[in-house]
Amino acid sequence: MTDHDGDVGRLTSPAPRAAHPPVQRTVEVIGRRPVNAYVELTLAASDMAERAEPGQFVAFAIGGDTSALLLRRSIAISAAGDGVVSVVVSAAGPGSTWLTQRRVGDAVDVVGPLGRPFPAAPAGARALLVGGGYGAAALVGLAARLTAQGHGVDVVAGAASADRLCSVAELQGIADRVEVTTDDGSAGRPGRVTVAVDELLAGAGVVYACGPMPMLRTVADAASARGIPSYVAVEESMACGIGVCMTCVLPVVGEDGRTRFSRSCTEGPVFGGDRVRFADVGALTWDVVGADAMGVVQP
C-alpha cells in the first residue's frame, strides 16, 4: 500500500486535464480490419482527431435507439490524425462485440476525446512504455509524440498469447527497442511483461503503462521502487465516460496526500502510478475522504 500520510516522496503530479473539451458526433466507419484477436476500426472524425492527445479515449453508444444496452463503451484512441480516429476493440461482452461487427459505411455515435492524456516526460528522460494486450494500441501515439520531442523510447508489449498482442509493428516503427512477451511463449519472450520491464527500467526516466490492472500495478510498483515516476492508464467499469455518474472511481492519492475516490473517466484514466492505491481498488478504507460518513472509521 502506498504511503498516504501526506504527499511526501510522491514521484508524480496528477495528470493535467486535456487541452480541449470533448465533442459528440455521429461518424462513419471508414475502415475495419482484424488485428490478431482484435478488430481495428477507423472513423472519419475530424474534430475528434484534431483534439485527441495520447492516453485519451472515446465512448461509443451501442446499437442505436432500439438497443437494450444503454451505457457507452469506452475505448482508447490508438491513432488520431488526418481527420481520422482509430480504435482497437476486443470482443469481450455484448457491447464490444457489437462494435467489432461494425462494417465500413456504418454510422456510430461517439463522444470524445475523453479523459486526461499522458503527461509530458521529464526533460531528457528516456521513456519506457508498457502495453498489455490491446493496451499497447493506446501507446502508439504516445511513442510518436515522445520521439518527436527527442525522448528515447523503449517499449514492452505483452499479452497472454501471440494473437492477443497488438500494435507491435507500429511501435517497432517508432521506438528504439520493442520487447515482446507472451504468457504462453507463443511470441517473443515467455512470461509476463515484468521479465522485460525489469531489464529496461534501469535506463528509464519515466514509465507509461496501459493494460490490465494487475499489470499496471506490477509496473507502477517496480518503477516506484526504483524512484522512477510512472503514469498508468487504468480501465475501470464506466457507465457514462464523461464524469457524471460516479461509477468508475478508484482510490487515488491527491496532491494533499489524501486519498479520494476519483473518477477514472475525468480525473483519469491516466493517473500517477504511485498515486493509485491498487491494493484497495474495490474496497473502502477508513482513510478515503468521506469514508467516515459511510460509517467506516479509523480502527
Next chain:
Amino acid sequence: MTDHDGDVGRLTSPAPRAAHPPVQRTVEVIGRRPVNAYVELTLAASDMAERAEPGQFVAFAIGGDTSALLLRRSIAISAAGDGVVSVVVSAAGPGSTWLTQRRVGDAVDVVGPLGRPFPAAPAGARALLVGGGYGAAALVGLAARLTAQGHGVDVVAGAASADRLCSVAELQGIADRVEVTTDDGSAGRPGRVTVAVDELLAGAGVVYACGPMPMLRTVADAASARGIPSYVAVEESMACGIGVCMTCVLPVVGEDGRTRFSRSCTEGPVFGGDRVRFADVGALTWDVVGADAMGVVQP
C-alpha cells in the same frame, strides 16, 4: 353488426387449421429489393416454404439478443416455393424498420408458417381478391392456387397512392383482370377499392381480402350484402404470433352463433368476413362469451 342469434344465414365456415405445424429457424436473407414504398426480403427457408399455404404469415425476432424489442413482428408470406419464402415489409415503426434494413447475408430468426390459410373456393366459383397496400402481396400465392384449381380470378389492388401499391405486376401475370385504385389517383382509378369491388362483385362466387381493417370491413359487408362468402385476413396487434399471449383477439362469431374473443394469430388471421364483428373490434359487448364475468351484462 352481424346477426348473432345463432348461426343462421352465415355464409362462411371458420377457416380450418393449416396442414402443417410451424417451425422456428434462423435463416439467411438471400434477396432484398425495394418495391415502391416497401422492401421485399427473400429468405432461404426451405421447410417453411414447403409448409406454407396462402394467407399464412411468419413472425420475426427483431434485433438479436441485445435488442430492447422483445416481441416478434408478424409479416404475411408473399411467396413460398423452391426453398424460399418472401415477404414485403413496410417500415411502420422500429421493428418493421429494422426488418427493412436487413442486408443480403444477414441471419434472421423466424417462426412460421403461422395462422390459418385462406380456405378453398366453392366449386366453380369465380374469385374476387382484394388487396390494400402491402396486403396485396399476401394474395399472390392465393391467386396462383385458385387459377391452378381452375377458378376465374379477378383482383382489385388499392392503396393510398401509387408508391404504396404492391405486387401488381405479379398479380397481372396470374389473374384474369387486375383493377388498380389509389385514393389520390396517382395510379389506376381514383378512390377506394370499393369503386372497383362494387363492379366485380357481381360476377364473384367468393371474395378474399387482405389489407387494413376498414377496407376489410367494407369489402366483407359488400360481399355479405350480396350473399357472397368472403374471407378476410385481419391485422391485429400481436405479441407472440403463436397463440399463447391472448393479445391479438377480436370478436368473431363461431359456428354455434356465439361471439368469442378469438386470437387472430391461431384462429385467424383468416376469418369469414361475415363472422368478424368489425364494429365491435376494441370493445367488449355483453354477448361476447365470458363478458358477464367481466361485469358486462345484457342491458
Next chain:
Amino acid sequence: MSTVETAVDMRTSLGAVEIPSPVLTASGCSAFGQELEPFVDLAAVGALVTKSVQLRPRSGRPTPRMAETPSGMLNSIGLQGPGIDGLLADELPWLAERGARAFVSIAGTRVEDFAELAVRLRGVPGVLGLEVNISCPNVESRGEVFACDPVAASDVIAAVREAADPAHPVYAKLSPDVTDIVGVARAVAESGADGLSMINTLLGLVIDPDTMRPVLGGITGGLSGPAIRPVALRCVWQVHQALPGVPILGMGGIRSGLDALQFVLAGASAVSVGTAVFNDPSAVARVHEELAVALAERGFASLTEAVGYAHR
C-alpha cells in the same frame, strides 16, 4: 427438449413433488401448453403453469391489450379463459394424455372462489399442484389485488391449502408492488403455502403519443420481461434471505440459462419463463439446456446444490 450432454442432476421439486426440470412456463405466457407443442417436448418441461383460471369463463378485456416497452411489455389481458369447467373438460385431459405436468394457476375475486377452484382440481389427472394468483394487477379493480395485503393474501392461501388435494403443493404468487414483500411472503408461508411464486408483473402504464390517452383500455397493465429482472431477483433474494426454508419458483424476465442461474443462486429452486416465450417459442427448452451447461461449467453436480448459493 433434447437431453443435455451434462452430468448435472436437474431434478428439483415443487413442494414435495419431484419434477425432472427446474424450468417451467409462466402463467399466462404459454396458454394451456398446446401451442408450444411444435417447439418443445411438453413432457420434459418442469411443469406447465397454466393461464390463471377462474370459476366462470371470461372474455378478458377489449383490445388493445398490450404495449411493447423497452426490454419488456405491458399487458392487460383481463384473464381471458374458459373457466374451470373448460379447463377440466378440454385443457387438462389434453396435457395429461401427453404426460405433461400441469401446475394450475387459479384466480378469483373472493376467498371462496379460490377454495372452490382448489376443490374442483382435487385428484384431477395430470395436475401437479396449484399456483394461487393473488397478485394479478389486471383484474377489474385495484381492490382485487390480495397480494398487496398480507392478511388478505393469507386468507386466500389458508383457504386454498385447506380445500386443496393434500398431494397438491400450493404456491402463492406474489406481487412486487408492495413496500415489504418479505412481510407478505412470511404471512402466506405461515398460512400454509408450500412455496412462493415470484414475481408477478409490476403495475405500469404507457400513453399513446398519437391518441394522447393510455394505450390500454384498462389504463394500467402489468409490466413483464427482462426489464423487470433486477426487481424480481431482488425479491427472490430478500425472501430467500428471510425464509430460507420456503421453496421459491422464481420468474421475471428470464430469457437465458444465465438469467435462470441468477434466480437459482438467489434462492429459487425452480424458475418460470414468461414473456421470453413470445420472443422465442422454444425458450423453455433452451433455458433448461443453457442452465444445465452453466451449472456444469461451474462445477455443480446438481441443481439443488446451487439453490441459494449466492447467499453462502
Next chain:
Amino acid sequence: MSTVETAVDMRTSLGAVEIPSPVLTASGCSAFGQELEPFVDLAAVGALVTKSVQLRPRSGRPTPRMAETPSGMLNSIGLQGPGIDGLLADELPWLAERGARAFVSIAGTRVEDFAELAVRLRGVPGVLGLEVNISCPNVESRGEVFACDPVAASDVIAAVREAADPAHPVYAKLSPDVTDIVGVARAVAESGADGLSMINTLLGLVIDPDTMRPVLGGITGGLSGPAIRPVALRCVWQVHQALPGVPILGMGGIRSGLDALQFVLAGASAVSVGTAVFNDPSAVARVHEELAVALAERGFASLTEAVGYAHR
C-alpha cells in the same frame, strides 16, 4: 440548447418559480452540471438537479457500483459527494456564474439533517429550490428509506418546508417501492411539499454469473433507465389523478421527447432526464427540442396546456 423553431411556449414552473424549459437533469445523473458544459447550454436547461448532498463529504460505496441491465442499469453509488460545505464553496458558485439554475437535492439520515441542509441553502445565489431525496435506496440501510413510510416522509418534508428559504419550492422525491404511492404523495403534500419528484429508482439486484455473488457490494441497488418508464408513468398518472393540484416533476427512463410527452400528458409539469444522459450527454437539450416539436405537432400552444391532458 438551440432555440427550437416552434411557437410552443415551453415555460413552466417548479412550485411558484418559473423556469424557461420543462426539461431538467435528474439528481445523481449529471453530477453538478460542469461535465455537461461541452454538450449543453446549462443556462437553457430548466434546472440542474444536483447530486444529492448531505451534511458531510461522503466517499460513497466501493466499486463495483453499477451493473448494466436490459434497457436500464443498477447503481449503488452511495451518495458520493463533497458535503454541503463543498457544494456551497465550489459547485453552486460555478453554476450561478453561468446563469444556471440549481435545484439542489438534499439527503440525510435524520430529520434534523434535512432541516439543517435547508437552512444552509437559504438565500444562496443560483439556488432555485430543493428536491428532498427521501427515497434513495442506496444508503447504508433499508431503514433509511423515509419514502416508504408516509409518516417518516411527512416528518422530513414538514421540517424542510419550515427550515427552507420561503422562496425555495420544496419537492419531495418519492420511491416507487411502496404499496400505495398515492398515500405517500398525499401525506407529503399535506405536510407542505410544493411539488413531487417521481420516481426514484426501483430496488433491484443482479448476480454476477462468474463470481456467483451479487455484483454490487451493497447487494441491492437502484434500477433506472427506460426499463422502468412504465412504472414511473403509472406513478405519475395515479398521483396526478388523486392530487391534480400538486405539481409533479416526472422522471424514470425518459430518453426522447415523446417519452417526456407521455409524462406531461400523465400529469407532470416538468421532467428530469437521468440515465439517458449516460447514453447521450446532450439528451437534456435534445429532449427539450423533441418535446417542443411534439407539442407543436399536436396543436398545443404551450406546455402547460398539455399537462395532465391524458386524464381529460
